[in-house]
Amino acid sequence: MVLVLKHCTFAVMIKKQNPFFRKARYEQMEVREEAPLLEWLLANLSQSKSKTKATLHNHGVKVNKRLVTKFDYMLKPGDHVSISTSKKNDTFQSKHVKLVYEDRYLVVVEKNNGILSMAAGHMSLNVKKVLDDYFHKSHQKCTAHVVHRLDRDTSGLMIYAKSMEVEQLFEHDWHNIVYDRRYIAVLSGQMEDNEGVIANWLKDNKAYVTYSSPVDNGGKYAVSHFHVLDRSANHSLVEFKLETGRKNQIRVHAADMNHPVCGDIKYGNGDDPIHRLALHAYVLCFYHPLTHQPMEFSTSIPVSFRKVFAKR
Numbered sequence: 001m002v003l004v005l006k007h008c009t010f011a012v013m014i015k016k017q018n019p020f021f022r023k024a025r026y027e028q029m030e031v032r033e034e035a036p037l038l039e040w041l042l043a044n045l046s047q048s049k050s051k052t053k054a055t056l057h058n059h060g061v062k063v064n065k066r067l068v069t070k071f072d073y074m075l076k077p078g079d080h081v082s083i084s085t086s087k088k089n090d091t092f093q094s095k096h097v098k099l100v101y102e103d104r105y106l107v108v109v110e111k112n113n114g115i116l117s118m119a120a121g122h123m124s125l126n127v128k129k130v131l132d133d134y135f136h137k138s139h140q141k142c143t144a145h146v147v148h149r150l151d152r153d154t155s156g157l158m159i160y161a162k163s164m165e166v167e168q169l170f171e172h173d174w175h176n177i178v179y180d181r182r183y184i185a186v187l188s189g190q191m192e193d194n195e196g197v198i199a200n201w202l203k204d205n206k207a208y209v210t211y212s213s214p215v216d217n218g219g220k221y222a223v224s225h226f227h228v229l230d231r232s233a234n235h236s237l238v239e240f241k242l243e244t245g246r247k248n249q250i251r252v253h254a255a256d257m258n259h260p261v262c263g264d265i266k267y268g269n270g271d272d273p274i275h276r277l278a279l280h281a282y283v284l285c286f287y288h289p290l291t292h293q294p295m296e297f298s299t300s301i302p303v304s305f306r307k308v309f310a311k312r
Contacts, residue, residue, distance in 0.1 A: 026062065026082035031075045037063070038071035045083065060084035070300070092138075097130045100157065100297055105166045105290050107131065107144070108297055110157050113276050117149040117158065131160055147171075148245065153263070156183070156281025157297055169289040174245075180285035183240045183250055184229075184301050186278035186308055187259040188271035191236040195227045198253040202246045209266065210248040212256055222246040224253045230309045235262065235273065237301075237309055250279060262308075274304040 029044060041052050041061070059067050062082040063075065075081065092099040096115045101108040109127060111117070116126040131144035145167035147159040161167035170177055200212045203219025213219065223243035230237035236259060240250045251267045254260050260268040262278040285296040 026084055028080055028082045031077055031079040031081060033077060035075050036071065037061070037068060037073040037075055037081075040075050040081070041083070055083060092134050094130050094134075096125065097127055099134075101295070105162055106147075106288075107160050107162070108157060108284065108295070109160065110299055111150065111155060113153050113155040116152045118146050127158065128160070135162075148174075150281055151248070151277070151279075153277035154183075154279045154281065155302065157284040157299060158281070159284070159286070166289060173289075176287075177289060178284075178286040180283060180296075181242045181245065181281070182283035182298075183242070184280050184282045184305065185238050185240060185250060185254065186262045186274065186305050187236045187238050187254055187257075188234070188262050188269055189236065189259045190231050190233065191228050191238065191257075191259055193228070195225070197223065197225050198256060199223045200253075200256070202249065202252060204247070210246075210252050212252050220244070220246050222249045222253070224249060226253075232309050234271075235308050237305060273308050276304070278305060278308075280305070 031040065035043070038053070038056065041056065042049060045052055047055075053071075055061060056069060056071065059069060060083060061068055063073065064080055065082070096112050098110040099107060100110055109131070111127050115130075118128040119126050128144045128146060135142050135144070140162070142162040145161040145164055147161055147167055147170045150156060150158055159170070161170065200214050200222060201217050201219040202210050202212055202222045203217050204210050212222075221244065225241040225243065227239045227241075228236055229239055238254075238259075240253075242249065248267070251261050251264055255264075255267040260271070262268065263272045263274065263276050264279075280299070280302050282301065283298045285294065287293065288295050
């Protein structure tokens with residue numbers, strides 16, 4: 001499920017070029033008493049429980065202009081709730097990728113673990129192919145250009161440009177355009193420090209394994225900020241905020257702390273409680289390269305991650 005913290009209004013400006021960019025229509029109401037969002041919606045909407053849940057699940061509810069999907073989101077008196085009355089676009093369908101946001105120039109998607117960002121070797125399943133098929137079926141004369149990559153076994157949010165020109169805008173000004181990227185990870189062992197910063201140089205060896213050095217080794221300087229969200233006797237739920245985005249940065253930095261990412265067969269220690277790489281890109285914030293509007297997206301922490309800490 002995806003929470004869009006601030007939605008760009010650019011789609012409204014280009015609605016005549018493409019039917020997918022019609023301006024959304026919302027019914028707005030003000031909250032009088034504190035209540036969980038789903039409970040409040042059921043009490044105030046004249047529609048079935050299943051339809052209300054579907055509206056919430058399909059990103060049809062805003063609280064104070066922010067899209068919210070969590071059923072237990074707590075409303076406060078004075079909050080403004082907007083409920084979409086627009087029809088949902090069902091053109092995009094994939095069990096591997098969720099379409100989070102789309103406009104004339106780019107898309108934001110959430111990919112599952114196990115799917116590549118783009119084609120490599122004989123691997124046919126990749127996000128670019130899924131998007132290119134969607135663009136073809138929806139009669140859009142464009143192709144997907146990957147703006148940044150996630151490892152095959154990492155899930156989460158990604159940006160794809162609809163043209164090489166837009167991709168180049170991101171590439172040439174990445175550090176000014178993208179202002180917040182955060183990942184959630186399950187690490188092996190119980191972290192001692194609640195938060196901190198890891199900074200060193202990362203470089204690949206001849207076997208394409210990334211290793212770190214506290215001094216300049218000719219590699220790239222990498223900085224990760226970490227914050228522990230939860231602990232159990234054997235694991236830690238940790239948020240990483242990237243100051244730089246280097247290859248395998250979080251995985252190497254976690255291993256440097258002697259708390260590797262669970263399920264990491266490359267840098268890990270064999271600890272694999274959820275049978276996948278426990279790394280998810282869950283916050284992505286950037287300025288739209290054409291409109292310069294702030295675009296802020298986040299997803300829920302994967303259920304499988306939380307289950308590790310529910311067992312304690």
